Amino acid sequence: MAEQPVPVPVDRLRFEMPPVHEDPAEERAYRRERLTGALRLFARLGYEDGVAGHVTARDPEFEDCYWVNPFGRAFAGLTADDLLLVDGDGRVVQGERRVNQLAFAVHAAVHRARPEVVAVVRTQAPYGRALAALGELLAPVSHEACAFYEDHALLDEYAGAEDGERIGRALGPFKALILRNQGLLTVGDSVDAAAWWFIAAERAAQVQLIARAAGKPVPIDHRRAALTRERFGSDLAAWVSYQPLWQTVAPEVASTS
Numbered sequence: 352m353a354e355q356p357v358p359v360p361v362d363r364l365r366f367e368m369p370p371v372h373e374d375p376a377e378e379r380a381y382r383r384e385r386l387t388g389a390l391r392l393f394a395r396l397g398y399e400d401g402v403a404g405h406v407t408a409r410d411p412e413f414e415d416c417y418w419v420n421p422f423g424r425a426f427a428g429l430t431a432d433d434l435l436l437v438d439g440d441g442r443v444v445q446g447e448r449r450v451n452q453l454a455f456a457v458h459a460a461v462h463r464a465r466p467e468v469v470a471v472v473r474t475q476a477p478y479g480r481a482l483a484a485l486g487e488l489l490a491p492v493s494h495e496a497c498a499f500y501e502d503h504a505l506l507d508e509y510a511g512a513e514d515g516e517r518i519g520r521a522l523g524p525f526k527a528l529i530l531r532n533q534g535l536l537t538v539g540d541s542v543d544a545a546a547w548w549f550i551a552a553e554r555a556a557q558v559q560l561i562a563r564a565a566g567k568p569v570p571i572d573h574r575r576a577a578l579t580r581e582r583f584g585s586d587l588a589a590w591v592s593y594q595p596l597w598q599t600v601a602p603e604v605a606s607t608s
Contacts, residue, residue, distance in 0.1 A: 369541060369590050375412040382408045382469070383431040385542035386418055387607075388600045392546070393474060394426035395600075398553070402451060404474030407458040408542050415439040417462060419455060421448035430607040439463065453512035460515030461522060461538065468538040470545035478556035479535035486531045489555050492568040496555035497579035498588075503527035503552070526584070527552050544586040547593035 372378035386408045393399060393406070404426070407417040418434045420426065435446035439459045443450055458471045482489070486507055489499045506521040509532050518536070522528045526548050528536045535552050539545030562568040571579070582588075 367591075367594060369543075369587070372411075378411040380431075382411065382542060383418055383434055384604055385597070386420075386434060386470070387429055387431045388597055388604045389472075389542055389546040390420055390426040390429050391600045391603065392596055396476070396550070398474045398476045398549070399426050400475035403454070405451065405454050405458060406470065406472050406474070406542070406546070407455070407462065408470045409462055409468070410436060413438075414466070415463075416444060417455075417458065419450060419458065421446065422451040424448070431604075432607075457512055457515040457518055457536075460519040461536070464516075464519030464522065465524075465538060467540065468545075469540050470542040471536065471538050472545045472549040473534075473536040474549070475534060476549070476553040478560055479529070479553045480533070481560055482556040483529050483531055483534050487559075488529060489527075489552060490559055490568065491571040491576040491579075492562055493555060493558045494571075494579060495551055496559065497571060497576045498548075498551060498584040499527055499555065500576040500580045500584075502580060502584055503529065505529045505531065507531050509533070526586075539589060540586045541590055543593040543597060544589035547589040547596075550596070551589070551592070 372381060386406055389406050402423050405419055407419045410416040416436050416438050419437055420429060421433060421435050424433060435448060435450050436444050437450050437455060438444055441452040441455050461471050462468060488505050489496050489503060491497050491500045503525050504521055504523055506518060506528060510518055510530060526538060530536060535549060537545050537548035537552060539548055
């Protein structure tokens with residue numbers, strides 16, 4: 352009779368965690384690589400509309416400077432060398448292309464309002480835009496949506512690019528903001544976390560809209576929704592959830608380095 356297999360001790364199982372870089376130059380290279388990957392992934396997902404859509408990452412050494420995609424360049428073909436380093440006043444300090452200053456001003460305002468935030472995502476995706484047109488929050492009608500339960504806000508008035516400070520205040524301490532008549536904005540303590548929250552919010556909006564079109568969605572009760580958020584709503588959980596998506600773009604990002 353065959354012996355029963357012996358479980359591998361938990362401490363011997365591999366589990367990827369966010370890297371820690373002591374050298375700012377290494378952290379800078381890492382953030383630029385992940386920013387490039389997020390932009391390429393968003394291109395695959397269709398989260399792009401003309402010149403609209405930006406992802407920013409705070410520089411690890413110069414904290415009022417941010418890496419961002421250049422104006423008028425498609426997400427799909429970007430490399431780390433294409434990214435711009437822009438100061439808080441919208442001036443390019445590294446790079447050879449222009450930045451969309453109006454759009455960037457919103458990102459800079461959010462970064463200033465939330466100094467602990469590394470990355471900000473504000474781009475175009477259909478379901479988030481549809482939910483924003485209704486002026487609604489994400490409802491806890493799915494397990495995934497519970498990550499945003501009582502952890503996102505709605506700016507219930509149209510805000511232009513000149514309203515960056517108001518957008519930063521509206522976000523408050525939360526991970527996501529629904530900008531009425533515009534769409535979604537997400538933040539995170541890493542590029543990966545901010546990117547995941549944008550994707551997750553867009554998917555939650557899709558489920559919510561489909562469910563509402565089909566009938567009357569049944570929300571998860573407050574206690575369970577809050578408990579689910581506590582388990583799966585951290586930036587670390589977002590980073591972990593993002594890794595399978597990152598793996599789909601990592602080879603092409605590496606090939607351009």
